[in-house]
Amino acid sequence: MNHKLYSQSELLNTHFENKQDDILEGLLKVGLYIFAGTSKIGKSLLTTSLANAVANGEPFLSKKTKKGLVLYFDNDNYDFEAKSRIKAQQFQENDNVLYNFDDSSSLYDIKEFIMGFSRINEVSLIIIDCLANLYEFSDVDNFSENYAMIKEFRDFIVNKNLCCVLTHHTKKGKAKLQDSVLGSKSLTSATTGTIIIETENEFSTTGTLNFILRSRKEKIPIKKDDHNINWVFNDSDDGDEFIDPNVLLIIKALAINESHCMKDNCQTLTAKMNLTINPKGLYRFLVKNKTILDENHIYFSKERNGHERLIKLEFSPEK
DSSP states (O other): OOOOOOOHHHHHHOOOSSOOOOSBTTTBOSEEEEEEEOTTSSHHHHHHHHHHHHHHTOOBTTBOBOOOEEEEEESSSOHHHHHHHHHHTTOOOOTTEEEESSSOSOHHHHHHHHHHOTTGGGEEEEEEEOGGGOTTOSOTTOHHHHHHHHHHHHHHHHHTTOEEEEEEEBOSSSOOGGGGBSSOTHHHHTSSEEEEEEOSSTTOSEEEEEEEESSOEEEEEEEEOTTSOSEEEOOOOSOOSOOOHHHHHHHHHHHHSTTSEEEEOHHHHHHHTTOOSOGGGHHHHHHHTHHHHHHTTEEEEEEEETTEEEEEEEEOTTO
16 A cells, blocks of 8 residues: 655645634634633633634634634533523523433534534534533543544544634642643543643632643633633732742742752752642652742752752842
């Protein structure tokens, strides 16, 4: 069997049939995306807002959308619950958002509906809420089976030139971003991208929507609206995002240090800065909070002094 080979020049100059329209300004294109967050954090509120924004061609969290029909497969809410949510969010009647409650509990049924839908060429976005209630995913920890199913469904979505967002849950605990997605890593590795909503807890009024895509990463700050219902773009610069108290202790210790630099083993540094973390995990803690530390001009590195491993911390506004 002869397979076509592309030179990089040919690849860049070939027009492929699959559309690469921006559904959401560089963040959502043709493909399959996992959208995950903890239970009752507001995933359905965000997907409903996204659906209405796309249906009207209006911005979503300050990002432009491509106007088009939206198919919303809802297996996580009864029809009357979805109605209550839409009314609570104060969205108006909209014939461009189509809800399907009957064919929403199986990827097979969803694919059958899509293949038979006469207006599929008008569709810009498909939302499936949620993965946990899909018949095929009775065991979210089975990597090989789930990878095959996710990859097959992604191929189907791409071949239909569609953009699909599939909501899911995150684990309880301290895992971050893609590592926090419930189940095996097949659920993120086989998709086009992952979207994670992060907040301090379920009562938080601010948070971050993290887009982890194959060739792009972006964080969008979000906050609750004046009615404490919808998640909206947080355009304030008041620094009210949650910061781990130990990060603040590190910033303070380096800011008041005469040389603005500290270098020692992890146990000594943890004691000097009065941190309440496991000393052996200090470097992992720094890596996890690197973004906030960078924003505050705190930089760190590993060094070795003979047989002793050291960590160097430096406050350097000039960098």
